[in-house]
Amino acid sequence: MRILMIEDNKELCEAMAFHLKKEGYTVDICHDGDDGLHWAQQQAHDLILLDRMLPRLDGLQVLRCLRRQGIMTPVLMVTALDGVGDRVDGLDAGADDYLIKPFATEELLARIRAMGRRPRSWESGGALRYGDAEFDPLKKQLHGPAGSCSLSRRESDLFEFFFKNPAQTLPRMVLLSHVWGPDAGVEEGNLDNYIHFLRRRLKTVGSALRIKTVRGVGYQLEE
Secondary structure: OEEEEEOOOHHHHHHHHHHHHHOOOEEEEEOOHHHHHHHHHOOOOOEEEEEOOOOOOOHHHHHHHHHHOOOOOOEEEEEOOOOHHHHHHHHHHOOOEEEEOOOOHHHHHHHHHHHHOOOOOOOOOOOEEEOOEEEEOOOOEEEEOOEEEEOOHHHHHHHHHHHHOOOOOEEHHHHHHHHHOOOOOOOHHHHHHHHHHHHHHHHHOOOOOEEEEEOOOEEEEEO
């Protein structure tokens, strides 16, 4: 699970990132609104922790811009502004939840888990099914008419993204950012290699699903 933290308090970032990584989350951090907006626009993350008061662009500006662009990544707004009007503004701008500073780490983690239990959530809540195949993100296993096979972490991350976005063309840079991170600097050839591995996995389990190459754009999982 990849979380984007947009927070200008670097000490708080380090503390939050420590606890999130301890829980098994992958965390990317940026410290101002411009950078945060750019990273969020890559749609590489499953959840955004967004501070309200940021340099350059504030949290509400970032959030409104994302929602106008149709980017619906869940957002937990984290801020010291605790007035009713402040909370209403954040929620009306498109935040999914609102957490007041200072907060207990246990509450932050609980709110993240609660967001994961919502319908169409970004957090793995069980097996994902499409066509004649089933993917279990927790066990990292792919099941099909001819059996099942275990997957590596990268294979599992890619399959999870494909199964959550079936029949959609996923741009190469979105796939790279989602699986390796926006600043990983991974060569595109690595993605091609893993797509080859995924196609072999589908054949291994006897699935009729295929990963179609959309020339000049990316890939699509289709029946």
